[in-house]
Amino acid sequence: MGTSGDSNGFRRWHEAAGEEIIPSTDVRIVTSDGQSITAHSSVLASGSPVLERMLDRQCRSRNSERVIHILGVSHDAVLAFVRFLYSSSMTALASREAEEAMAAHGVALLALAHAYRVPWLKRGCEAGMAARLRAADVVDVLKVAALCDAPRLRHRCMKLVAKEFAAVQQSEGWRFVQKHDPGLELEILQFLEEEEQRARRWRRGQANQQTYQMLNEAMECLHQIFIKGNKDSSTSSSPTCQRLQLLVHHYATCDRKLTPGGCTHCKRTRELFRLHSSLCTDHPCRVPLCKHFKLKIKRDEKLDQTWRLLVKKVATAKVMATLARRKRPELVQRSWLRYGGRRR
Numbered sequence: 001m002g003t004s005g006d007s008n009g010f011r012r013w014h015e016a017a018g019e020e021i022i023p024s025t026d027v028r029i030v031t032s033d034g035q036s037i038t039a040h041s042s043v044l045a046s047g048s049p050v051l052e053r054m055l056d057r058q059c060r061s062r063n064s065e066r067v068i069h070i071l072g073v074s075h076d077a078v079l080a081f082v083r084f085l086y087s088s089s090m091t092a093l094a095s096r097e098a099e100e101a102m103a104a105h106g107v108a109l110l111a112l113a114h115a116y117r118v119p120w121l122k123r124g125c126e127a128g129m130a131a132r133l134r135a136a137d138v139v140d141v142l143k144v145a146a147l148c149d150a151p152r153l154r155h156r157c158m159k160l161v162a163k164e165f166a167a168v169q170q171s172e173g174w175r176f177v178q179k180h181d182p183g184l185e186l187e188i189l190q191f192l193e194e195e196e197q198r199a200r201r202w203r204r205g206q207a208n209q210q211t212y213q214m215l216n217e218a219m220e221c222l223h224q225i226f227i228k229g230n231k232d233s234s235t236s237s238s239p240t241c242q243r244l245q246l247l248v249h250h251y252a253t254c255d256r257k258l259t260p261g262g263c264t265h266c267k268r269t270r271e272l273f274r275l276h277s278s279l280c281t282d283h284p285c286r287v288p289l290c291k292h293f294k295l296k297i298k299r300d301e302k303l304d305q306t307w308r309l310l311v312k313k314v315a316t317a318k319v320m321a322t323l324a325r326r327k328r329p330e331l332v333q334r335s336w337l338r339y340g341g342r343r344r
Helices: 004-016 041-047 049-060 075-087 090-094 096-115 119-131 138-147 151-163 172-180 182-228 239-253 264-279 290-299 305-343
Strands: 027-030 036-039 066-069
Touching (some): 036 041, 041 049, 049 066, 151 182, 264 290, 264 305
Parallel strands (some): 027 066
């Protein structure tokens, strides 16, 4: 195994680009253009199990010189890869030199880290490339992520494709995929469809949540109108309370609420009364028809599952609204005790 002094010496030699302080090396790495990089076999073996096996085979063959061929990428990319092996730490990825190497040779470094099984460098390459993704080259990076088994980078690529698909469609990579890689094109289109479905579900959930909050507000308004009195409720500026007061007034004066077919507004008001009775725990209760609907619920235990779910959601919205109102004063009090109280 190489010593830390050997590693530091190798690093200083590459930074100085000179030969006056070259440490003793015992392996030569040949790149695609025929250039060579001298290194220490112990450092390479400790950094990569693949390189370790290659060096072991050469050691058993008793060759006078150990030579490793790393082809398919540029000499500078191989040199950056070897430098990372000498650092052998995630902290090395935070340096300015590492960022420059990632910017210049990110794809090659990811391929080398995958091929030679250097997991910490592979994770760093995934993160670095994900931070530099652009719509113009995201399809090319996506193909590299698939070849190098980089799921985190692949997911980031897919997210960017979904976000900026109009720009991705103008790229050369997308046109190449349409002509020569129908499998990847289908995978991207399926992901876009899944993203759209998730977005629709989220929007539908948000709309439902707003509905439950409005119904909970309506239940609170009913409590103000019939239990606290109309005088208290008239001061409310909430649009929901104002509309509910109009509905209640209309229900009290409407002549069609009991006729066949009935009145649409009266039907809506009766449903609100029914919802109130499903949530009400007061005995007795002043809200109209509350006792009537409570008795009806007792007689008919098999309520509609949709109605049961609605009652449950509105009850949950009530709890959440109560917690939200209680949380703010507590936070203000804690902040005052932490900062204002200490100053005094």
